[in-house]
Amino acid sequence: MPDEVAKHTEQLADQLREMILIREFETRVSSLFEDNELPGFVHLCLGQEAVATGACWTIGDKDYITSTHRGHGHSIAKGLEPDRMMAELFGKETGYCGGKSGSMHIADVSQGMLGANGIVGAGPSLAAGAGLSIEQSDEDRVCLSFFGEGSMAEGVVHESMNLAGVRDLPVVFICENNQYGEMTPAADQHNVDGFEARGEVYDMPAETVDGMSVHDVYEATAEAVERARNGSGPSLIICDTYRYHGHYEGDPTTYRTDEEVEQWREHDPIDTLEASLVEGGHLDESEVEAIRSTASDRIDEAVQFARDSDYPDEETAFEGVYTEEI
Amino acid sequence: MPEKSMRHAINDALSEELARDDSAYLIGEDVGKPGGSFAVTRGLHDEFGGDRVIDTPISEAAIVGSSAGAGLTGSRPIAEIMYADFMGLAVDQVMNQAGLFKYMFGGDVSVPITIRTVNGGPGSNAAAQHSKSLHGLFMHMPGIRVVLANTPYDAKGLLKSAIRSDDPVLFFEHMELYNREGEVPEKSYTLPLGEAAVEREGADVTVVATQKMLHHALNVASSVAGNISVEVINPRTLKPLDIDTLIESARKTGRVIVADESVIQNGPASYIARRIEEEAFYHLEAPVEVIGVDDTPIPFSPPLTEAVVPDASDIETAIREMPRI
Numbered sequence: 272m273p274d275e276v277a278k279h280t281e282q283l284a285d286q287l288r289e290m291i292l293i294r295e296f297e298t299r300v301s302s303l304f305e306d307n308e309l310p311g312f313v314h315l316c317l318g319q320e321a322v323a324t325g326a327c328w329t330i331g332d333k334d335y336i337t338s339t340h341r342g343h344g345h346s347i348a349k350g351l352e353p354d355r356m357m358a359e360l361f362g363k364e365t366g367y368c369g370g371k372s373g374s375m376h377i378a379d380v381s382q383g384m385l386g387a388n389g390i391v392g393a394g395p396s397l398a399a400g401a402g403l404s405i406e407q408s409d410e411d412r413v414c415l416s417f418f419g420e421g422s423m424a425e426g427v428v429h430e431s432m433n434l435a436g437v438r439d440l441p442v443v444f445i446c447e448n449n450q451y452g453e454m455t456p457a458a459d460q461h462n463v464d465g466f467e468a469r470g471e472v473y474d475m476p477a478e479t480v481d482g483m484s485v486h487d488v489y490e491a492t493a494e495a496v497e498r499a500r501n502g503s504g505p506s507l508i509i510c511d512t513y514r515y516h517g518h519y520e521g522d523p524t525t526y527r528t529d530e531e532v533e534q535w536r537e538h539d540p541i542d543t544l545e546a547s548l549v550e551g552g553h554l555d556e557s558e559v560e561a562i563r564s565t566a567s568d569r570i571d572e573a574v575q576f577a578r579d580s581d582y583p584d585e586e587t588a589f590e591g592v593y594t595e596e597i
Numbered sequence: 598m599p600e601k602s603m604r605h606a607i608n609d610a611l612s613e614e615l616a617r618d619d620s621a622y623l624i625g626e627d628v629g630k631p632g633g634s635f636a637v638t639r640g641l642h643d644e645f646g647g648d649r650v651i652d653t654p655i656s657e658a659a660i661v662g663s664s665a666g667a668g669l670t671g672s673r674p675i676a677e678i679m680y681a682d683f684m685g686l687a688v689d690q691v692m693n694q695a696g697l698f699k700y701m702f703g704g705d706v707s708v709p710i711t712i713r714t715v716n717g718g719p720g721s722n723a724a725a726q727h728s729k730s731l732h733g734l735f736m737h738m739p740g741i742r743v744v745l746a747n748t749p750y751d752a753k754g755l756l757k758s759a760i761r762s763d764d765p766v767l768f769f770e771h772m773e774l775y776n777r778e779g780e781v782p783e784k785s786y787t788l789p790l791g792e793a794a795v796e797r798e799g800a801d802v803t804v805v806a807t808q809k810m811l812h813h814a815l816n817v818a819s820s821v822a823g824n825i826s827v828e829v830i831n832p833r834t835l836k837p838l839d840i841d842t843l844i845e846s847a848r849k850t851g852r853v854i855v856a857d858e859s860v861i862q863n864g865p866a867s868y869i870a871r872r873i874e875e876e877a878f879y880h881l882e883a884p885v886e887v888i889g890v891d892d893t894p895i896p897f898s899p900p901l902t903e904a905v906v907p908d909a910s911d912i913e914t915a916i917r918e919m920p921r922i
């Protein structure tokens with residue numbers, strides 16, 4: 272990718288920085304979880320950082336995203352702070368949702384992050400709703416909707432794409448094909464060769480991109496966002512990617528081979544970008560080192576912030592169910 | 598009698614029924630090769646093959662809707678929905694399809710399907726979308742039988758009856774009871790749908806308790822035994838509900854507590870309390886006490902979860918605060 276590197280060096284270095292931050296956050300979450308410091312269960316997107324970063328790089332603060340149960344990367348890429356995310360994972364009052372959400376439901380609507388989601392396939396329908404409200408308000412916002420290839424089997428995903436297509440809604444559907452839905456390979460769950468065909472059905476441009484390349488994800492999403500903003504309706508982007516860890520932390524991953532994981536790791540989105548930036552002379556080793564240690568410090572702070580925060584008061588468990596107490 | 602975990606007891610029931618009836622099959626997400634999200638269906642794929650133990654795409658509506666269709670046309674599907682919360686995506690297939698066919702089609706058809714799903718799990722801090730106890734929702738639907746797996750013994754006997762039932766049955770397991778062991782006969786046996794069990798006899802107060810609450814109630818009953826004699830009743834099935842056994846106990850003790858992990862408002866415990874108050878009114882020394890979850894979702898943070906979800910101490914307090922004990 273030498274030409275691209277030359278064209279986007281500045282941006283790629285920043286994207287690298289963000290991907291490293293996501294990875295650092297999740298690697299830490301993995302070890303905290305192993306040490307029993309985190310309640311609940313967590314689903315990590317290690318390996319999939321390029322999708323979150325490449326896609327979210329195309330939008331701004333006023334735009335929206337919907338996410339999945341594997342939402343840490345999307346959240347960071349949308350601008351959420353690791354401190355409050357980490358505090359939420361610890362179940363502390365300073366977390367984004369006051370300790371009510373945990374990993375699976377982190378949200379900050381004021382920042383356009385409409386929620387991670389524990390229900391497979393729920394995101395795309397919410398995104399269609401965001402699209403409708405954007406239309407009603409005549410603004411030129413867009414909504415990116417991240418969802419796993421597994422959720423392509425849920426009817427509501429199709430119903431939402433159809434609605435978005437019929438109404439030309441400003442939504443970009445981003446399918447992260449990380450090859451597995453829980454323990455079952457994608458090939459056993461869908462009878463299609465490449466999910467682009469799904470776009471054709473709903474009359475929206477669709478393409479598959481290398482989800483291990485932040486550049487490719489960025490380019491495809493930028494084009495789709497442009498279309499959405501100028502009123503040309505939704506698009507579907509399928510990002511081929513891989514999750515290095517199991518479905519959840521603690522998953523013994525007996526359903527796949529170590530060789531397979533290794534093969535994907537050879538295309539690691541961070542390592543490959545880093546190597547090409549260094550090879551091209553755009554970053555030197557010490558700069559990369561600095562990026563890594565900054566990220567690591569940032570996550571140290573986040574963990575400290577989370578540990579130092581208090582648990583929420585018990586009464587809050589019964590607050591916020593309704594806008595006014597009933 | 599050998600001790601077995603609830604997980605093992607359910608697996609035995611599934612295996613025995615698949616072997617017994619060729620028209621039965623198992624269907625759900627990751628139930629086959631992976632052996633189920635909670636390892637309940639482990640080994641069945643090897644034993645019965647991929648046509649009898651079917652891994653599906655992630656589509657609850659298709660799992661339950663296809664079961665309704667297959668039930669109508671001669672099969673006996675046993676569907677698994679990974680968490681009760683995900684039944685949300687398949688409610689139409691129960692509420693407007695499976696549950697209505699017999700009645701709407703004039704009574705001549707049956708829909709012999711079983712839907713196994715998993716309640717609860719607030720102890721896993723899985724938060725609001727993975728922790729609900731939803732048996733009450735289905736008690737609300739005509740045409741649907743509702744069964745709870747409260748002990749390993751119950752689980753095996755009731756599941757076998759559920760599978761053999763010609764009506765649609767919602768069979769609720771509980772995430773935090775899978776590892777719990779209890780006596781389970783090796784031989785095949787069934788338990789009738791609609792018969793409660795008096796798990797412990799007592800004279801002062803009756804606790805009617807479901808799923809995890811049952812085990813809390815039994816522990817509390819033992820610990821207060823010197824002072825208060827607690828009768829513990831396991832209702833086993835909620836539709837049909839064995840009201841006679843409950844009434845008999847209420848008449849004997851005059852004091853009743855109903856403990857269940859679902860939302861109190863319009864929920865199973867409230868319904869049971871109403872039936873008891875209606876039918877044993879003149880024998881009661883106090884209003885029936887209901888323990889459950891307030892009108893609030895299940896939060897994530899451990900102290901919040903503890904505040905919301907009832908536990909043994911809530912049962913003990915209720916017992917101690919019963920008038921004239």
Ligand SMILES: Cc1ncc(C[n+]2csc(CCOP(=O)(O)OP(=O)(O)O)c2C)c(N)n1
Binds near residue numbers: 340391420423449
């Ligand atoms: C409606 C619903 N059904 C099932 C599940 C359980 N579940 C959680 S994640 C998952 C797999 C999702 O696969 P995919 O959409 O490909 O996303 P990935 O986990 O690969 O990121 C399943 C089946 C759920 N959370 N919600």
